[in-house]
Amino acid sequence: MDATSTSLDRRRRAGAPAEAEDSPPAAGRPDLDLDVVAAPSGHRLWAALRTPLGATAAGLLGLVLLTALLAPLLWTGPAEAIDTSNILAGPSAQHWIGTDALGRDLFSRVLVATRLSVLLALAATGIAVGVGLILGSAPVLLGPTAGQAVAWLIGVAVAFPGLLLALFFAVIFGASQTGAVCAIGLAGAPSFARLCHTMIAGVMGRDFVAAARVGGIGRGRVLIRHVLPNIAEPLVVQATMGAGSVLLSFAGLSFLGLGVKAPAYDWGRLMNEGLSGIFIHPLAALGPGLAVVLAGLAFNLTGETAARSLGLAAQGGFVSLARPQRPARSAGPAPAAVPSTDEPARTVLTVEGLEVAFPGPAGPLRPVRGVSFSLAAGQALGLVGESGSGKSLTALAVAQLIEPPGQVEAKRLRFAGTDLGALGPRAQRHLLGTSLAMVFQDPMTSLNPTMRVGSQLAEVSRQHYGLRRRAAWRRAVERLAAVRIDQSERRARQYPHEFSGGMRQRAMIGMGVMGTPRLIIADEPTTALDVTVQQQVLDLLRSIRRQDQVALWLISHDVSVVAEVCDRVMVMYAGRIVEELPIERLRHDARHPYTRLLVAAVPDMTTDLTAPLPTIPGRPVEVGQTPPGCAFAPRCPLAGALCRSSDPELEPDGADGRVACWRAGAALPGSEPAEAMP
Numbered sequence: 001m002d003a004t005s006t007s008l009d010r011r012r013r014a015g016a017p018a019e020a021e022d023s024p025p026a027a028g029r030p031d032l033d034l035d036v037v038a039a040p041s042g043h044r045l046w047a048a049l050r051t052p053l054g055a056t057a058a059g060l061l062g063l064v065l066l067t068a069l070l071a072p073l074l075w076t077g078p079a080e081a082i083d084t085s086n087i088l089a090g091p092s093a094q095h096w097i098g099t100d101a102l103g104r105d106l107f108s109r110v111l112v113a114t115r116l117s118v119l120l121a122l123a124a125t126g127i128a129v130g131v132g133l134i135l136g137s138a139p140v141l142l143g144p145t146a147g148q149a150v151a152w153l154i155g156v157a158v159a160f161p162g163l164l165l166a167l168f169f170a171v172i173f174g175a176s177q178t179g180a181v182c183a184i185g186l187a188g189a190p191s192f193a194r195l196c197h198t199m200i201a202g203v204m205g206r207d208f209v210a211a212a213r214v215g216g217i218g219r220g221r222v223l224i225r226h227v228l229p230n231i232a233e234p235l236v237v238q239a240t241m242g243a244g245s246v247l248l249s250f251a252g253l254s255f256l257g258l259g260v261k262a263p264a265y266d267w268g269r270l271m272n273e274g275l276s277g278i279f280i281h282p283l284a285a286l287g288p289g290l291a292v293v294l295a296g297l298a299f300n301l302t303g304e305t306a307a308r309s310l311g312l313a314a315q316g317g318f319v320s321l322a323r324p325q326r327p328a329r330s331a332g333p334a335p336a337a338v339p340s341t342d343e344p345a346r347t348v349l350t351v352e353g354l355e356v357a358f359p360g361p362a363g364p365l366r367p368v369r370g371v372s373f374s375l376a377a378g379q380a381l382g383l384v385g386e387s388g389s390g391k392s393l394t395a396l397a398v399a400q401l402i403e404p405p406g407q408v409e410a411k412r413l414r415f416a417g418t419d420l421g422a423l424g425p426r427a428q429r430h431l432l433g434t435s436l437a438m439v440f441q442d443p444m445t446s447l448n449p450t451m452r453v454g455s456q457l458a459e460v461s462r463q464h465y466g467l468r469r470r471a472a473w474r475r476a477v478e479r480l481a482a483v484r485i486d487q488s489e490r491r492a493r494q495y496p497h498e499f500s501g502g503m504r505q506r507a508m509i510g511m512g513v514m515g516t517p518r519l520i521i522a523d524e525p526t527t528a529l530d531v532t533v534q535q536q537v538l539d540l541l542r543s544i545r546r547q548d549q550v551a552l553w554l555i556s557h558d559v560s561v562v563a564e565v566c567d568r569v570m571v572m573y574a575g576r577i578v579e580e581l582p583i584e585r586l587r588h589d590a591r592h593p594y595t596r597l598l599v600a601a602v603p604d605m606t607t608d609l610t611a612p613l614p615t616i617p618g619r620p621v622e623v624g625q626t627p628p629g630c631a632f633a634p635r636c637p638l639a640g641a642l643c644r645s646s647d648p649e650l651e652p653d654g655a656d657g658r659v660a661c662w663r664a665g666a667a668l669p670g671s672e673p674a675e676a677m678p
């Protein structure tokens with residue numbers, strides 16, 4: 001547990017304000033960027049439009065689009081009427097920026113060229129976005145090896161100068177309008193591919209995607225239903241900005257004679273025609289050039305305004321979705337199938353020798369090292385430890401949610417009587433989707449912000465039980481009611497941002513019980529909630545467990561939360577289980593020094609709150625810097641020479657516990673001897 005973390009008891013005593021269960025999320029609560037993206041506010045857009053930047057963007061874009069729409073209808077006549085008596089005339093009241101070599105009015109031609117210029121730019125942008133989206137999605141759909149190859153190719157293509165790429169494609173496709181559209185579209189695709197790849201990877205790491213994957217939803221469906229809707233808005237914003245650059249590129253190709261051909265004309269071609277007489281009649285080239293600049297500015301400013309209104313930061317030409325990365329699901333390297341031999345009938349989960357490794361600069365990093373335990377139906381097992389001890393990674397590994405380059409190995413990993421490593425991807429998805437439920441820490445990110453809550457729950461029934469849409473919806477409403485969400489019919493039609501934190505967490509639990517779960521993994525399910533809501537969520541987990549004999553694996557840094565719900569508790573330090581014991585023994589009869597220090601840092605009803613709470617000296621061990629011998633030795637008040645040279649194994653301790661310590665049960669300095677403890 002973090003020395004700075006606040007326990008449930010401490011918060012109760014501090015009188016932390018409780019969140020009214022059905023109240024909307026508290027004003028001013030920091031929203032995650034992507035949630036803002038997914039649930040844009042009309043107010044925010046309106047506010048952005050009322051800023052000088054927004055008003056300028058809206059005015060310019062409106063002008064460009066209106067001109068593109070109306071100019072060919074109003075000014076095609078003067079734009080194409082040849083007047084040999086007025087060849088290369090200068091500016092006048094009749095011809096504001098003069099005439100061209102055939103006496104045609106240049107101002108009218110610039111206006112009429114708006115439609116073609118904008119349409120071609122939008123077509124090229126569409127190709128860039130479409131191809132970029134396909135390439136950016138490929139790593140998700142193709143799996144790790146082919147996906148990495150595509151990601152590498154994208155990186156190489158992005159490093160290639162865009163203009164050279166456009167010229168290269170223009171030569172391949174030929175000097176024509178269509179060829180130029182394809183050339184510029186393909187030249188812009190790598191940037192969008194990288195953007196899409198980055199955004200998709202960010203969304204794939206979100207809890208609601210992990211929940212969907214645990215629910216057995218395949219990668220393609222996850223991409224379409226859960227990921228793409230969440231990147232749509234930032235992608236449109238980026239495409240709007242990109243259209244300005246594409247407009248410029250297209251004008252460049254036409255200017256070089258590689259784009260629009262006579263008799264059609266766009267701004268680039270008009271610039272080309274005006275170039276020959278630029279010294280005697282500069283406005284012939286400057287007029288269309290100015291139009292390119294204004295239109296480019298209109299798109300760029302519009303994109304910038306939209307980005308600001310959506311709470312996105314445009315950085316270096318890319319929209320930033322600041323999201324922490326977390327490993328997403330993977331089947332992981334499948335350990336050899338281990339036949340079940342000595343597994344008791346009620347055992348739901350058996351984990352033996354579980355290891356998780358990630359590549360590091362100086363060899364593999366092993367944040368989880370040889371974890372073994374089992375969990376029976378109806379049992380509640382807690383897993384406690386400080387941040388970074390490997391608790392969540394252990395849970396993700398069990399739920400098959402570690403993505404390459406992370407690697408999971410286990411001597412035995414059996415769930416619901418089946419060896420997970422021996423199952424094919426589809427069978428594994430079905431088993432986990434119907435029998436395993438996961439509840440994540442942050443209720444803000446656990447549900448897809450772009451889908452109605454009821455639809456997210458119904459998806460599980462449709463996927464695994466083949467229910468039709470209406471029946472699946474009815475079951476979703478029932479499940480929401482079962483997890484004590486009032487007015488479940490109405491609530492099912494709402495989006496996650498309309499739920500309070502506690503309701504979201506209960507909806508997550510509701511999603512977990514859409515099937516017939518045999519195990520619920522709750523990873524810090526109450527950390528982000530207020531005290532009263534915490535209690536309701538814990539009560540709900542407890543009642544589901546008792547009612548349906550579901551095994552509960554509760555992961556928390558908060559010893560008091562685990563003590564309240566669980567039968568047994570495991571204590572994790574530096575990627576290893578260092579002690580396992582019945583919950584009744586936790587407070588007064590723990591044997592490992594780390595467990596006892598953890599417990600001492602959490603006040604109970606007898607704690608003198610006027611005195612500072614004890615803390616564990618030092619800092620947790622960084623992954624990859626585990627010392628030889630016992631990993632806790634640098635912080636342990638009992639550490640001796642043996643501790644620093646040899647790592648103790650997790651051994652049975654008495655009739656009902658396991659401990660990994662050379663001096664298990666020895667008295668800590670300044671405390672009563674362990675033997676004297678009640």
Ligand code: SF4
Nearest residue numbers: 630633636643661662
């Ligand atoms: S093995 Fe030694 S250093 Fe490790 S916890 Fe036990 S007494 Fe402390």
